[in-house]
Amino acid sequence: xxxxxxxxxxxxxxxxxxxxxxxxxxxxxxxxxxxxxxxxxxxxxxxxxxxxxxxxxxxxxxxxxxxxxxxxxxxxxxxxxxxxxxxxxxxxxxxxxxxxxxxxxxxxxxxxxxxxxxxxxxxxxxxxxxxxxxxxxxxxxxxxxxxxxxxxxxxxxxxxxxxxxxxxxxxxxxxxxxxxxxxxxxxxxxxxxxxxxxxxxxxxxxxxxxxxxxxxxxxxxxxxxxxxxxxxxxxxxxxxxxxxxxxxxxxxxxxxxxxxxxxxxxxxxxxxxxxxxxxxxxxxxxxxxxxxxxxxxxxxxxxxxxxxxxxxxxxxxxxxxxxxxxxxxxxxxxxxxxxxxxxxxxxxxxxxxxxxxxxxxxxxxxxxxxxxxxxxxxxxxxxxxxxxxxxxxxxxxxxxxxxxxxxxxxxxxxxxxxxxxxxxxxxxxxxxxxxxxxxxxxxxxxxxxxxxxxxxxxxxxxxxxxxxxxxxxxxxxxxxxxxxxxxxxxxxxxxxxxxxxxxxxxxxxxxxxxxxxxxxxxxxxxxxxxxxxxxxxxxxxxxxxxxxxxxxxxxxxxxxxxxx
Numbered sequence: 001x002x003x004x005x006x007x008x009x010x011x012x013x014x015x016x017x018x019x020x021x022x023x024x025x026x027x028x029x030x031x032x033x034x035x036x037x038x039x040x041x042x043x044x045x046x047x048x049x050x051x052x053x054x055x056x057x058x059x060x061x062x063x064x065x066x067x068x069x070x071x072x073x074x075x076x077x078x079x080x081x082x083x084x085x086x087x088x089x090x091x092x093x094x095x096x097x098x099x100x101x102x103x104x105x106x107x108x109x110x111x112x113x114x115x116x117x118x119x120x121x122x123x124x125x126x127x128x129x130x131x132x133x134x135x136x137x138x139x140x141x142x143x144x145x146x147x148x149x150x151x152x153x154x155x156x157x158x159x160x161x162x163x164x165x166x167x168x169x170x171x172x173x174x175x176x177x178x179x180x181x182x183x184x185x186x187x188x189x190x191x192x193x194x195x196x197x198x199x200x201x202x203x204x205x206x207x208x209x210x211x212x213x214x215x216x217x218x219x220x221x222x223x224x225x226x227x228x229x230x231x232x233x234x235x236x237x238x239x240x241x242x243x244x245x246x247x248x249x250x251x252x253x254x255x256x257x258x259x260x261x262x263x264x265x266x267x268x269x270x271x272x273x274x275x276x277x278x279x280x281x282x283x284x285x286x287x288x289x290x291x292x293x294x295x296x297x298x299x300x301x302x303x304x305x306x307x308x309x310x311x312x313x314x315x316x317x318x319x320x321x322x323x324x325x326x327x328x329x330x331x332x333x334x335x336x337x338x339x340x341x342x343x344x345x346x347x348x349x350x351x352x353x354x355x356x357x358x359x360x361x362x363x364x365x366x367x368x369x370x371x372x373x374x375x376x377x378x379x380x381x382x383x384x385x386x387x388x389x390x391x392x393x394x395x396x397x398x399x400x401x402x403x404x405x406x407x408x409x410x411x412x413x414x415x416x417x418x419x420x421x422x423x424x425x426x427x428x429x430x431x432x433x434x435x436x437x438x439x440x441x442x443x444x445x446x447x448x449x450x451x452x453x454x455x456x457x458x459x460x461x462x463x464x465x466x467x468x469x470x471x472x473x474x475x476x477x478x479x480x481x482x483x484x485x486x487x488x489x490x491x492x493x494x495x496x497x498x499x500x501x502x503x504x505x506x507x508x509x510x511x512x513x514x515x516x517x518x519x520x521x522x523x524x525x526x527x528x529x530x531x532x533x534x535x536x537x538x539x540x541x542x543x544x545x546x547x548x549x550x551x552x553x554x555x556x557x558x559x560x561x562x563x564x
Contacts, residue, residue, distance in 0.1 A: 001447070001448050001449070001450050001560075001561045002444065002447050002448070002449040002450070003449075003450050003452060003485070003541060003561070003563075004449055004450070004451050004452065005452045005454075005455065005485065006033055006451060006452060006453055006454070008029070008454075009028075009029055009032035009033065013032055013037060014028050014029065014032065017031060017032060017036075017037065017038075017042075020038070020039050020042075021039065021042055023468065024460070024465070026454050026456050026460060026465075026484075027465070027468055027469075029453065029454045030453055030454070030472065030482050031045070033453060034236070034478075034479060045240075046471050048240060048241045048244040048245070049241070050213070050214040050215050050218075050241065050245060051214075052238070052241050053204070053214050053238055053241055053242075054188065054189050054190060054238060056201040056202070056204045056205035056208070057205060058187065058188050058189065059179055059181060059186060059188040059198075059201060060178075060179070060183055060185060060186040060187070060188070061177035061178050061179055062177070062179060062201070062202070062205050064176060064177040065161045065163075065176070065177035065179055065202055065205070066202075066205050066206055066209065068136065068159060068161060068176045068177060069100075069136070069138070069161070069206060070206075070209070072104070072135070072136045073103055073104045076106060077106065077134075077135045077136055078106045078108065078132070078133055078134045078135065078136075079100060079104065079106060079107045079108070079134070079136050079137075079138065080108055080109070080110050080128075080129050080132075080134040080136070080137045080138070081093050081096045081097040081100065081107060081108070081109045081110070081137075081138050081140070082109075082110045082111075082112075082121065082125060082137050082138065082139045082140065082142075083096075083109075083110075083111060083139065083140040083141050083142065083195070083292075084111070084112070084119060084120065084140075084141045084142050084195075084287075084292070085111050085112065085113075085114050085286075085287030085288075085291070085292030085295075086141075086230070086284060086287060086292075087226060087227055087230035087231065087280045087283045087284050087295075088141045088194050088195040088196055088227045088230060088231045089111070089140065089141040089142065089195060089287075089292065090111065090283060090286070090287065090292050090295040090296050090299065091196045091223040091224070091226050091227040091230075091283070091299065092140035092141045092163070092195045092196040092198075092199040092223075092227065093109050093110075093111065093140060093296050094223055094257075094295075094296050094299035094300050095196060095199050095200060095203065095220050095223045095224070096138060096140060096163075096199050096202070096203065097109045097296075097300065098220075098300050099203045099206070099207075099217075099220065103206075108132075108134070109293075109296050110125055110128060110129075110137075111287070111291065111292035111293050111295075111296060112124070112125055112292075113291060114287055114288070114291075114292070114356060114357060115356060115380070116381070118380070118385065118409075118420065119142070119411065119418050120142040120143065120145070120146055120411065121139055121142055121143050121146040121149045121150070121160075122149070123149060123152065125137075126149060126152060126153045126156065126158065129153070129158050130156050130158065134158060135157065135158060135159060136158070136159050136160075136161070136176075137153065137158060137159070137160050137161070138160075138161045138163065138202075139160060139161070139162050139163065139164070140163045140164075140195050140196070140198070140199045141163070141164065141165070141194075141195025141196070141198075141199075142162075142164060142166075142195070143160065143162035143163075143164050143173065143175070143178075144162060144164035144166050144167070144168045144169070144172075144173070144178070144180050144182075145166070145168070145169045145173075145411055146162075146173055147169070147171050147172075147173045147174075149173075150162070150173035150174060150175050151173070151174060154174060159175070159176045160173065160175035160176060161175060161176055161177045161179070161202075162175045162177070162178045162179065162180070163179045163180075163195065163198040163199050163202055164178075164179070164180045164195060164198065165180060165181065165182060165192075165193050165194055165195050165197070165198050165233075166180070166182070166411055166412065166413070167182050167397065167413075168180060168182060168183055168184075179198050179201070179202060180198065181193055181198070190237045190238040190239075192233050192234045192236075192237070192238075192239055193233070193238065193239065194224075194227045194228050194231040194233045194239075195227065195231070196223055196224050196226075196227030196228075196231075197224055197227065197228065197233075197238070197239065197242060200217070200220060200221075200224050200242070203217060203220065204217060218245060218248075218249060219249065219253075219255070221242060221245050221246035221248075221249050222246050222249040222250045222254045222255055222258055223246075223255070223299065224242045224243075224246050225242065225243045225245075225246020225247050225249070225250060225272070225275065225474075226246070226250075226258070226275055226279055226280065226283070228242060228243045228246070228272070228476070229243070229272045229273075229275040229276040229279075229280060229476070230275070230276060230280035230283075230284070232276075232415070232416075232476070232477060233476075233477065234476065234477045234478035234479075235272065235474055235475065235476030235477060235478060235479045236478040236479055239476075240474065240479065243272060243474045243476070244474055247270065247271070247272065247275075247474055250262075250270055250275065250279075251269050251270055255299065256301055256302050256303070256304055256307040257298040257299045257300070257301050257307050257310070257311065258279060258299070259304075259307070260298070260301075260304070260307035260308050260310070260311035261278070261279055261282050261283075261298075261311050261314075261315075262278075262279075263308070263311070264282075264311065264312075264315055265278050271473065271474065271475075272473075272474040272475060272476055273475070281318055281321075282311070282314050282315060282317075282318045283295045283298075283299070283314070285314055285315075285317040285318035285320075285321045286298075286314050286317055287357070288317070288321050288355075288357030288358055289317040289318075289320055289321050289324075289357055290317055294310065294313065294314060294317070295314065297310055298310040298311060298314060321357065321358055321361075324355050324357075324358050325358040325361050325362060325365075328351075328354050328355065328358060328359070328362050329362050329365050329366070331351060331354075332349045332351075332354075332362055332366055332376065333366070333369070335349050335351070336349060336366070336370065344372070344434060345372060345373070345434060345437045345438040345441060345446065346372055346373050346374070346375070346433055346434045346437045346438075347366050347367075347370050347372050347373070347374040347375070348374070348375045348377070348430045348433060348434070349366070349375075349376055349377065350376075350377035350378070350384065350426065351377075351378060352378065352379035353378070353379075354376070354377075354378040355378070356378050356380055356385055359376040359377070359378055359385075359386065359387045360376075360387035360389075360416070360418075362376050362387075363375065363376040363387045363388065363389040364389050366389075367389045367390070367391060371391055371446055371447065371448050372391065372437075372446060373388070373389070373390050373391060373394060373396050373399065373433075373437050373441070374388065374389050374390075375387070375388045375389075375419075375433065377421075377426070379423075380420070382423075383408060383420050383421065383422060383423070384420065384421050384422070384423050384426060385418070385419070385420050386418065386419050386420075386421070387416070387417075387418055388400065388412070388416065388417040388418070388419060389415065389416055390414065390415045390416070391445050391446065391448075392415075392445065392448075392449060393442075393445055394437075394441055394442075394445050395414045396412075396414065396415065396416075396417055397412055397413060397414055397417055398440075399433065399436045399437055399440070400412075400417055400419060400433075402432075402436045403429060403432040403433050403436055405432075406421060406425045406428050406429035406432055407419050407420070407421050407425075407429065408420045408421055408422060450483060450541050450560050450561055451480075451483065452483050452484065452485045452541055453482045453483050453484065454482075454484060454485070455484070455485045455486070455487070456484050456485075456486060457486060457511060457514070457516075458486060458489075458509065458510065458511050458514055458516035458517075458518055459511075459514055459515075459516045461516070461518060461544060461555060463555070466544060466546075466555055469482060469544060481543045482543060482544075483541060483542070483543055483560060484541070484542060484543070484544070485539065485540070485541050486509075486511070486539065486540055486542075487539045488511055488512065488537055488539075489509045489510070489511060489537065489538050489539065489540055490509070490510055490511070490512070490535050490536075490537055490538075491507045491508060491509060491532040491533075491535060491538075492508045492509075492510055492517060492535075493508075493535065494506075494507070494508045495507035495508070495529065495532045495533065496529075497526040497529055499526075502526055503523075503524055503526045504521065504522065504523050504524065504525065504526060505520075505521070505522040505525040505526050505528055505529055505532075505559070506519065506520070506521050506522075507519070507520045507522075507532050508520070509540065509557065518555060518556060518557050519547065519554070519556045519557070520540065520542060520556065520557035520558075520559045521547075521556060521557070521558060521559060522559035522560075522562065523559075525559060525561075525562070528562050531562055531563070531564050532562065536564065537564075538562050538563060538564055539562065539563050539564075540557065540559055540561070540562045541559070541560045541561045541562070542557040542558055542559045542560055543557075543558045543560065544556070544557065544558070545558050
């Protein structure tokens with residue numbers, strides 16, 4: 001692990017913010033690192049408000065999208081709400097369809113089949129619309145690169161409204177409206193919405209025509225918060241407001257389908273991290289193992305008994321997914337071990353029998369293990385399909401663009417992408433990918449990094465300090481859980497390896513001449529016991545959380561790493 005201490009903010013800014021907010025230096029440091037320099041900015045950060053959401057009509061083509069939907073409702077047209085099979089796509093479809101059904105009865109949903117249609121808008125989906133007399137398709141979380149397919153639909157008399165958040169190509173599809181804050185010609189103030197977030201902005205715009213505000217739409221924010229967590233978009237600006245209020249809905253009055261998922265787990269109050277690891281995998285499992293329709297059906301179901309039934313089915317898909325994911329990961333690791341004599345900057349593996357629904361998860365696991373840009377391929381029809389994952393601070397999308405001569409189709413983000421190639425291009429692509437990564441990557445990025453917000457002493461960790469810290473949530477990219485460094489620590493002598501297989505490290509840390517004592521827990525850190533044994537001094541990097549034991553709640557250090 002590389003430990004990187006973030007730069008200390010300018011002294012005059014630090015002192016000014018400390019004085020203005022009446023907080024200590026470490027809290028002021030954390031705020032300045034997040035771009036918060038004034039009382040008003042701090043108030044906005046600590047007290048999110050739905051009034052902080054931007055006017056949806058600032059987004060290019062929003063007026064056109066609203067006008068076309070209003071026309072469809074007036075003329076009693078059939079509307080098809082189309083979205084991808086992942087969490088962002090299915091939550092988007094659930095949100096848009098359930099809202100439109102409050103205004104119009106002729107609203108239906110379509111999720112492409114992962115295996116015979118693939119990612120995004122498909123010709124099969126357009127033909128389905130034609131055969132069933134749909135004159136308007138609202139595509140969510142996809143479509144920004146579907147130039148040919150949108151043109152094909154237009155020739156058939158079918159209009160498209162696209163709500164996407166992925167990077168556009170050189171040509172924007174000729175749809176009735178294309179909502180994407182990443183369009184170069186879109187002046188919308190916030191660029192990092194997820195697909196469901198863009199869908200929510202369209203709903204917000206439609207509702208405003210009826211005199212409604214965002215406050216009247218909070219029932220939809222559990223879906224938006226789930227998508228924000230699952231899609232790993234920055235949790236700052238507008239996303240932070242949406243995630244904050246969405247979590248409130250999840251924890252107080254979630255929709256019937258999400259409530260049914262939560263009955264399967266023992267958790268009283270969910271954080272965004274819980275949403276990512278508890279709710280999202282179950283929703284995702286439907287599209288991975290069966291069909292994304294199952295997720296939309298669960299998320300739009302209003303009868304508790306039916307929702308319980310659907311949630312149980314989806315939970316079974318998730319258990320099946322885990323088994324397959326474990327098996328493929330083991331096979332991929334074995335494949336990599338055989339190639340280990342080659343010095344490579346990338347990991348690219350392929351097996352024609354691997355399950356297409358889990359290769360993204362496997363790519364993430366391989367990236368965690370070897371910490372290199374990673375692509376996992378499998379056979380999909382007469383092509384090879386793959387999921388790509390990157391390491392922190394390295395843009396894998398740019399690499400795929402540079403290798404596009406070998407690629408049939410690709411799309412995605414800085415850290416995660418999907419692609420399709422012809423089988424005969426596999427070796428050429430693999431080499432081109434390796435060459436481009438080795439040419440462009442900073443070698444330091446191939447070692448995992450812990451970014452440390454600031455250095456503190458144990459006596460700084462008080463209940464008041466933690467109360468303020470809790471208000472930094474919800475955490476995520478651009479607002480990660482604060483990480484601290486403390487030097488000259490000593491274990492009081494109670495340090496030991498714990499857990500059923502003794503793989504975790506538990507210690508009680510103190511510092512010389514300090515009365516402060518805090519328990520630290522380091523998951524999968526048992527091999528570091530020697531560093532803290534016999535009261536040898538050590539440094540620790542950690543976040544702070546609460547531990548509840550027999551009704552008592554105490555602060556503890558959640559260890560990230562320790563060094564002698």
